[in-house]
Amino acid sequence: MATSRWTAAPARTASPRRRGAVLEHAILDAALEQLGTVGWKGLTMEGVAAEAQTGKAALYRRWPSKEDLVADALVSGLPRLEAAPDLGNVREDLLALCRQVRQIMFSRPGIALRAVIHECDQLHTERFEGVIVGNVVEPTVELLRAVIMRGIGRGEVRSDAADGYVLDAVPAMMMYRSKMCGSEWSDRELEEMIDRLMLPLLRPYGA
Amino acid sequence: MATSRWTAAPARTASPRRRGAVLEHAILDAALEQLGTVGWKGLTMEGVAAEAQTGKAALYRRWPSKEDLVADALVSGLPRLEAAPDLGNVREDLLALCRQVRQIMFSRPGIALRAVIHECDQLHTERFEGVIVGNVVEPTVELLRAVIMRGIGRGEVRSDAADGYVLDAVPAMMMYRSKMCGSEWSDRELEEMIDRLMLPLLRPYGA
Numbered sequence: 001m002a003t004s005r006w007t008a009a010p011a012r013t014a015s016p017r018r019r020g021a022v023l024e025h026a027i028l029d030a031a032l033e034q035l036g037t038v039g040w041k042g043l044t045m046e047g048v049a050a051e052a053q054t055g056k057a058a059l060y061r062r063w064p065s066k067e068d069l070v071a072d073a074l075v076s077g078l079p080r081l082e083a084a085p086d087l088g089n090v091r092e093d094l095l096a097l098c099r100q101v102r103q104i105m106f107s108r109p110g111i112a113l114r115a116v117i118h119e120c121d122q123l124h125t126e127r128f129e130g131v132i133v134g135n136v137v138e139p140t141v142e143l144l145r146a147v148i149m150r151g152i153g154r155g156e157v158r159s160d161a162a163d164g165y166v167l168d169a170v171p172a173m174m175m176y177r178s179k180m181c182g183s184e185w186s187d188r189e190l191e192e193m194i195d196r197l198m199l200p201l202l203r204p205y206g207a
Numbered sequence: 208m209a210t211s212r213w214t215a216a217p218a219r220t221a222s223p224r225r226r227g228a229v230l231e232h233a234i235l236d237a238a239l240e241q242l243g244t245v246g247w248k249g250l251t252m253e254g255v256a257a258e259a260q261t262g263k264a265a266l267y268r269r270w271p272s273k274e275d276l277v278a279d280a281l282v283s284g285l286p287r288l289e290a291a292p293d294l295g296n297v298r299e300d301l302l303a304l305c306r307q308v309r310q311i312m313f314s315r316p317g318i319a320l321r322a323v324i325h326e327c328d329q330l331h332t333e334r335f336e337g338v339i340v341g342n343v344v345e346p347t348v349e350l351l352r353a354v355i356m357r358g359i360g361r362g363e364v365r366s367d368a369a370d371g372y373v374l375d376a377v378p379a380m381m382m383y384r385s386k387m388c389g390s391e392w393s394d395r396e397l398e399e400m401i402d403r404l405m406l407p408l409l410r411p412y413g414a
Contacts, residue, residue, distance in 0.1 A: 118325070118329065118332070122325065125325070129386070129387065132387070133387055137387060158407070161407075163403045163404075164403075165380070165399060165400050165403040165404040166403065166404060166407075168380060168383065168384065169376060169379075169380065169404060171383065171387075172376075172379040172380045172382070172383035172384070173372070173375060173376065173379045175379070175382075175383055175386075175387075176375065176378065176379035176382055176383060177375065177379070179336070179382075180336065180339075180340055180344060180378075180382075192372060193372050196370045196371075196372040196373065197370075197372040197373060197376060197408070200365070200368075200373075200408055201404070201407055201408040205414065206413060206414070207412070207413070
C-alpha cells in the first residue's frame with residue numbers, strides 16, 4: 001500500500017522558490033498537519049499558509065475555499081488500496097483486503113476525515129462523505145468484486161454472489177461496528193467476520 | 208407499533224395545575240418540538256419551559272442538564288419495536304421486522320436523533336449514540352435472533368446462524384446505505400436485501 005503523505009517530512013526547510021507540484025504538496029501536508037492540531041473548525045487558509053511558509057495567495061490560486069483545500073489534502077493523504085489480493089482462496093483474499101481497509105480507516109488521514117465529518121456543518125458533510133465513498137468505499141467494493149469473481153471461477157463461491165448487497169456487507173459491517181461498538185477490527189474480529197458472515201454467504205449452492 | 212408522542216397535541220391548553228407524569232409528558236413533548244424547530248444547538252431549558260408553559264425549575268427538578276432532557280425526550284418519542292413477527296417463514300418475518308426498523312429510523316424522533324448526533328459536540332455523541340444502540344439496535348438484534356431461531360426450528364435456516372455477525376448484518380446494512388447512499392429503504396430495497404443477502408446467508412448447509 002502506498003504510504004500516507006501525512007508522515008512526510010515537514011516542508012519548513014524547503015526553498016522559498018518552490019513551484020508547482022512541490023509547493024502544492026507542501027501546502028497539502030500543511031493542511032493535514034493543521035487538521036491534526038486545530039481541527040476543521042480551527043483550520044484557516046492563513047494558518048495553513050503560515051505552516052507551509054507561503055502566502056495566502058498561493059493557496060487561493062489553487063483552492064477557492066477551505067473545504068476544497070481540506071478535501072484535496074485528505075484525498076492525497078489517504079493510503080491507497082493495492083490491487084485485489086490473489087492468494088489462491090477467497091478466505092485469504094478477503095482477509096487481506098479487509099486488513100487494507102482497516103489500515104485506511106485507522107490511518108491519520110482516515111481518522112481526520114471522520115473527525116471533519118463530525119465537526120463540519122451539514123452543508124459540507126455530503127462533500128466529505130463523498131471523499132469516503134469515492135476513495136475508500138468504491139475502490140473496496142471493486143476489489144471485493146474481483147476477489148469474489150475469482151472465487152466463482154475456482155468454484156469456491158456461488159455463481160450469483162457478485163451482487164451489490166453482498167459486496168456492501170463488508171464495508172457496512174466495518175463502518176457499523178467501528179461506529180456503534182467502537183471496534184478497531186482486530187485480526188481476530190476480521191477472521192470471525194469472514195468465517196461467520198462472508199464464507200456462509202458466499203458458499204456454493206449445495207455446500 | 209406504538210405511535211410516537213411527537214405528534215401528540217401541544218400542551219398549551221393544559222391546566223396550570225399539571226403535576227407528575229402529566230407535566231413530565233408536556234415537557235418532553237415540548238423538548239421534541241423545540242428540537243424539530245431550533246435544533247440541538249438552539250434548544251435551551253428556558254425555551255422548552257416556555258413551550259411547555261411551565262417554569263425552568265420544573266425542568267431542572269427532573270433533568271439536571273439539557274442533554275438529560277433531550278435524551279429522555281428522544282427515548283420517549285421513538286416508536287417501539289413490536290414483538291418479533293411470526294408469519295410462518297423467515298423471509299416474511301425478516302421483511303416485517305425491517306419495515307419496523309425503517310419506521311423507527313425515519314420517524315421524526317429518529318431523524319431528530321441523527322441530527323442531534325451530528326450537531327452535538329464529541330462529548331455528547333457517545334451518549335446519543337447510546338440511545339440508538341439501546342433503543343433501536345439492541346432490540347432489533349434480539350428480534351432478529353428470535354426470527355432466526357424460529358427459522359432454525361423449522362429447518363429453514365442453518366443451525367449455527369444465530370451468530371453476532373449474522374445478526375449485525377441487517378442493522379449494519381440499513382445504517383450504511385442510509386448514510387452512504389442516502390437510501391430510504393423502499394420496500395423493493397428491503398426485499399432485495401433479504402433475498403440477495405440474508406436468505407443466501409441463512410440457508411441450511413447443502414441447500
